[in-house]
Amino acid sequence: MGYSEGQQSGRVLxxxxxxxxxxxxxxxxxxxxxxxADSRALLMRMRGSL
Structure with missing residues (x-):
């Protein structure tokens, strides 16, 4: 079983x-x-460029 969700609906697969x-x-x-770790580094670089 799986579940897929969209903006206005969801369905069980x-x-x-x-x-x-x-x-x-x-x-x-x-x-x-x-x-x-790479996600954090990217966010820190992006924050530094603001």
Missing amino acids: TDPKDLSLLHLRYAKLRIQALNP
Whole structure:
């Protein structure tokens, strides 16, 4: 089971094809995300440039 939420709706997913797509999207986001230390460093650099 999975859950997908939009701006005005949410839905529970049970179809294996939908779950596979949801899993792939999540995996792509995780790969692109910074680790906590790098996220903090980026925020500090951005804050310094304001």
